[in-house]
Amino acid sequence: MRLRLSPGDASAIRSRIKIIPILQNLTGWCNLTCMAIHTAVHHSGIYFITFTCYRWLRLFEMANAYSEVxxxxxxxxxxxxxxxxxxxxPNHVHMLLYFCTTGQPLNTVIGNGKRFIGYEIIRRLKAKGADAVLHLLKEGVSPVESKKGKLHQLWQDTFDVKVCRTEKFILQKLNYLHANPSRGRWKLCNEPYEYEHSSAAFYEIGKRDNIWLKDYRDFLALVQD
Structure with missing residues (x-):
């Protein structure tokens, strides 16, 4: 049965998440529930994905390129x-994605997306006259990549992918990414659902603005044994 939160119930899913035991540090548990991916991923499933701007520069913020994501x-x-x-x-993206096998591996799908976003970031930086930033991005290109025609280094060389096999792990990752803007040095909001560029409001107060954003619970049956 599909679970639904009542609109305005901002604490419901957070309460559910907080009672989950922190299991990932137990011996062997992480091997059962998550795996860092270093090779091409072809299998359908739910994946936690992170990609980061070069040298942690706030490129999404500088170029106001959130819309391109x-x-x-x-x-x-x-x-x-x-x-x-x-x-x-401002400088990285976390996402929980149900990847459906369509012929292209997940690595290619995300790589194409980063190129798509990166092209627009460069265009916007040029339009703003952000020459110092553009120069830094040019300096980041390795000699090998430069010979291939690459002009700017937009991203950290790799991105992190973990396969999610249990609801506990999915909820841990949702809690982690939703809390990101309100914690540590960021302090971009007081409550996770207040941050504009996040799915927290979708889960916490029932905000349904983006037709492409789906409830993870609708996909659990596709990934659980």
Missing amino acids: YNFFGILNRQGHQVLGYVIM
């Missing part, structure tokens, strides 16, 4: 994948 989410949806949770920080 949303455009990428829409592309993912049209390709048959489903975004189940996300946060777009």
